[in-house]
Amino acid sequence: MSILIKNALLNGSRSDILIRANRIDRIDNNLTKDADEIIQADGMAILPSFANAHTHAAMTLMRGYADDMVLQEWLENYIWPLEAKLTQKDVYWGSKLACLEMIKSGTTLFNDMYWHFHGTARAAEEMGMRAFISGVLIDQFDKEKSDEMIKQNKQLFNESKEYSDRIIFSLGPHAIYTVSEKSLSWVAEFARENELLVHLHVSETKDEVDQCLENHNMRPVEYLDKIGILGPNLLSIHSIWLNNNEIRLLKENDVKLIHTPISNMKLGSGIFPIEKMLDRNLTVGIGTDGCSSNNNLDMLEEIKFASMLHKIHFRDTTIMSAEDTYKLATYNTKKLFNLNMGEIKEGYLADLILLDLNNESMIPNYNLISNIVYSAGKDCVDTTICDGKILMRNGKVEGEEEIKQKAREAAEDLIKR
Amino acid sequence: MSILIKNALLNGSRSDILIRANRIDRIDNNLTKDADEIIQADGMAILPSFANAHTHAAMTLMRGYADDMVLQEWLENYIWPLEAKLTQKDVYWGSKLACLEMIKSGTTLFNDMYWHFHGTARAAEEMGMRAFISGVLIDQFDKEKSDEMIKQNKQLFNESKEYSDRIIFSLGPHAIYTVSEKSLSWVAEFARENELLVHLHVSETKDEVDQCLENHNMRPVEYLDKIGILGPNLLSIHSIWLNNNEIRLLKENDVKLIHTPISNMKLGSGIFPIEKMLDRNLTVGIGTDGCSSNNNLDMLEEIKFASMLHKIHFRDTTIMSAEDTYKLATYNTKKLFNLNMGEIKEGYLADLILLDLNNESMIPNYNLISNIVYSAGKDCVDTTICDGKILMRNGKVEGEEEIKQKAREAAEDLIKR
Numbered sequence: 001m002s003i004l005i006k007n008a009l010l011n012g013s014r015s016d017i018l019i020r021a022n023r024i025d026r027i028d029n030n031l032t033k034d035a036d037e038i039i040q041a042d043g044m045a046i047l048p049s050f051a052n053a054h055t056h057a058a059m060t061l062m063r064g065y066a067d068d069m070v071l072q073e074w075l076e077n078y079i080w081p082l083e084a085k086l087t088q089k090d091v092y093w094g095s096k097l098a099c100l101e102m103i104k105s106g107t108t109l110f111n112d113m114y115w116h117f118h119g120t121a122r123a124a125e126e127m128g129m130r131a132f133i134s135g136v137l138i139d140q141f142d143k144e145k146s147d148e149m150i151k152q153n154k155q156l157f158n159e160s161k162e163y164s165d166r167i168i169f170s171l172g173p174h175a176i177y178t179v180s181e182k183s184l185s186w187v188a189e190f191a192r193e194n195e196l197l198v199h200l201h202v203s204e205t206k207d208e209v210d211q212c213l214e215n216h217n218m219r220p221v222e223y224l225d226k227i228g229i230l231g232p233n234l235l236s237i238h239s240i241w242l243n244n245n246e247i248r249l250l251k252e253n254d255v256k257l258i259h260t261p262i263s264n265m266k267l268g269s270g271i272f273p274i275e276k277m278l279d280r281n282l283t284v285g286i287g288t289d290g291c292s293s294n295n296n297l298d299m300l301e302e303i304k305f306a307s308m309l310h311k312i313h314f315r316d317t318t319i320m321s322a323e324d325t326y327k328l329a330t331y332n333t334k335k336l337f338n339l340n341m342g343e344i345k346e347g348y349l350a351d352l353i354l355l356d357l358n359n360e361s362m363i364p365n366y367n368l369i370s371n372i373v374y375s376a377g378k379d380c381v382d383t384t385i386c387d388g389k390i391l392m393r394n395g396k397v398e399g400e401e402e403i404k405q406k407a408r409e410a411a412e413d414l415i416k417r
Numbered sequence: 418m419s420i421l422i423k424n425a426l427l428n429g430s431r432s433d434i435l436i437r438a439n440r441i442d443r444i445d446n447n448l449t450k451d452a453d454e455i456i457q458a459d460g461m462a463i464l465p466s467f468a469n470a471h472t473h474a475a476m477t478l479m480r481g482y483a484d485d486m487v488l489q490e491w492l493e494n495y496i497w498p499l500e501a502k503l504t505q506k507d508v509y510w511g512s513k514l515a516c517l518e519m520i521k522s523g524t525t526l527f528n529d530m531y532w533h534f535h536g537t538a539r540a541a542e543e544m545g546m547r548a549f550i551s552g553v554l555i556d557q558f559d560k561e562k563s564d565e566m567i568k569q570n571k572q573l574f575n576e577s578k579e580y581s582d583r584i585i586f587s588l589g590p591h592a593i594y595t596v597s598e599k600s601l602s603w604v605a606e607f608a609r610e611n612e613l614l615v616h617l618h619v620s621e622t623k624d625e626v627d628q629c630l631e632n633h634n635m636r637p638v639e640y641l642d643k644i645g646i647l648g649p650n651l652l653s654i655h656s657i658w659l660n661n662n663e664i665r666l667l668k669e670n671d672v673k674l675i676h677t678p679i680s681n682m683k684l685g686s687g688i689f690p691i692e693k694m695l696d697r698n699l700t701v702g703i704g705t706d707g708c709s710s711n712n713n714l715d716m717l718e719e720i721k722f723a724s725m726l727h728k729i730h731f732r733d734t735t736i737m738s739a740e741d742t743y744k745l746a747t748y749n750t751k752k753l754f755n756l757n758m759g760e761i762k763e764g765y766l767a768d769l770i771l772l773d774l775n776n777e778s779m780i781p782n783y784n785l786i787s788n789i790v791y792s793a794g795k796d797c798v799d800t801t802i803c804d805g806k807i808l809m810r811n812g813k814v815e816g817e818e819e820i821k822q823k824a825r826e827a828a829e830d831l832i833k834r
């Protein structure tokens with residue numbers, strides 16, 4: 001299978017891009033038309049697709065179910081009771097809706113943590129997306145529960161090998177306040193042995209820090225360091241309430257940080273210390289979080305929030321420029337997920353989008369990256385390609401009507417159950 | 418001319434809505450099909466269109482031209498030199514692009530301040546939008562310039578009567594640091610005599626307050642009170658740096674406040690004191706500002722920012738709920754602009770939109786207003802109607818290709834000039 005993209009705007013000039021199998025094979029001025037599929041991309045820009053570095057994909061089913069509430073009421077009376085009723089089939093349809101939403105808004109990779117692993121894995125597999133998928137590992141400091149979760153994770157790891165290379169198993173210990181030291185130690189070891197990523201919520205709220213200080217007489221990242229889980233394979237989500245010593249530990253261990261601006265704002269969690277992270281050259285990615293704390297999966301919206309949040313926080317117009325912000329959601333994918341992607345470059349994975357330069361929000365085009373970060377909406381995404389396969393063309397995804405209908409039914413059924 | 422909208426979701430149930438001339442004539446369960454045009458709105462929700470309460474529409478031509486800069490450098494080296502070269506034709510095409518963008522994102526009313534009044538007025542007239550349009554009144558404390566601006570504004574007021582009822586002349590003194598007391602006094606009087614709205618930037622930056630204290634030994638709103646310009650016809654834009662006495666003065670005079678969250682964030686201006694305003698029952702609207710400080714005119718995006726900004730600022734998940742935020746951009750239109758609009762209600766102006774409930778970001782539909790504020794993108798807007806005329810249907814606006822082409826050309830020509 002090969003795709004030839006003709007005459008797309010790439011770094012300011014018109015280029016042809018040849019995709020062979022799942023890679024960008026050649027980029028040149030005038031490639032001849034010897035491809036299985038040809039895309040005339042006049043009036044379009046070619047760009048790397050986005051990586052959504054923190055999701056709970058199936059939570060699309062809870063979009064708008066409960067908002068604007070105090071955290072504990074929201075979790076205890078709304079989210080957790082609904083989650084307890086979820087079946088693998090619900091998660092499958094919820095994740096399919098999530099994949100549809102992401103494809104439509106130019107995302108081809110997501111890093112997920114949720115219940116019913118196979119529901120999400122099957123959805124991502126069928127939708128053609130690239131996904132790092134972990135279950136939620138929670139033991140509530142119960143030894144038996146810990147043993148059970150470890151057994152389950154080992155089993156899921158083995159079962160995950162049945163999927164294509166696009167579906168990558170990772171480990172998802174939820175947070176230090178829900179997972180025992182024993183389980184976290186196992187995660188650290190198992191991840192190292194099997195070269196897996198670890199997906200962990202860290203210091204999302206000040207309460208988490210206070211509780212950790214009380215229980216362990218140290219701060220969360222210091223505690224994680226003691227356990228030995230800090231490393232280049234750790235994706236530390238949220239990571240708001242950190243002191244300089246913790247940031248030093250994160251840097252020393254090459255931990256990756258995932259910033260979730262909209263979720264942090266909607267839940268009033270706090271401000272991710274982006275300036276310190278970038279000053280110290282840590283690798284930062286961007287994620288939307290789940291649909292009950294956002295409430296969508298649109299990375300174009302997320303990067304605008306990422307820029308604006310820090311500009312107002314520091315009262316500094318020059319921080320988080322369009323260019324700097326854009327890189328976090330594209331260029332940084334390579335380091336975050338250890339995959340050759342995040343740029344339009346020969347040899348890189350063919351995960352990319354075509355953006356319609358004739359959309360009203362992209363005119364004029366003095367500065368494409370500024371337009372993408374500060375102006376574009378998802379209706380600017382014309383074509384989405386993942387792993388060398390076309391997932392969306394002219395804004396249409398195959399089978400989208402069925403997905404929407406089935407996800408709607410699953411949600412309606414879920415709250416009646 | 419009459420339009421019958423069949424089977425649209427209105428306040429949770431299916432309704433038929435009959436539009437006659439420019440009004441919503443009847444709302445009922447099963448209206449017979451005796452209309453010039455029938456819209457089958459199954460799978461759609463009917464809602465009031467948005468009012469964008471602060472724009473510099475033609476600045477679409479400067480979208481992405483200069484970002485992420487220190488305020489003075491940005492204004493002096495980029496924006497002002499470009500503005501000095503603008504012709505009425507540029508403003509016409511820039512405003513047409515702005516109207517297109519607003520129609521596509523569900524806005525039918527905008528409140529504008531810019532150079533070349535007739536460029537904007539003609540664009541809004543032709544595009545079928547409702548617009549309060551003021552010139553920029555700046556005299557730089559020069560008596561001759563003041564006389565000239567007053568003469569020009571009187572003339573524009575007379576000329577504006579040639580347009581339809583949708584185009585409403587207002588007065589646009591720029592700010593207290595660019596307009597003399599003499600001109601501001603004239604504005605106050607002329608507005609009262611002729612029942613005009615006044616569009617004024619107030620206390621956008623702390624510098625403005627400091628300078629006012631130095632020059633007048635009082636704060637900006639106190640100074641405006643002394644001049645006698647505070648009143649129910651004053652739309653006070655930005656209005657960030659206010660103390661409680663100023664808020665009391667604004668309330669006593671029933672001044673309307675316009676909140677521009679994205680612009681305030683992008684320019685690092687500060688945080689609009691929304692809680693105090695709503696606690697004291699002042700009337701607040703929402704605006705996007707111009708495209709060089711946003712960089713789009715999408716009210717769906719703007720209301721999400723409005724909610725998120727204050728949730729994170731106060732670390733309070735319950736402030737600026739979806740419902741409360743939504744009202745500022747719709748329901749409040751009636752009070753802000755003294756027009757019967759902002760709700761779907763018999764006798765009200767037929768300024769409304771149909772939203773596609775089958776868009777992936779609107780599924781499931783537990784809470785429509787939550788979905789609109791927190792999830793929807795402009796691709797959810799299917800139909801836009803203003804003053805009883807259909808401006809967009811199935812996401813398409815008549816003549817949009819020409820507008821985009823001409824606006825692009827105007828922008829390209831402008832920076833070469």
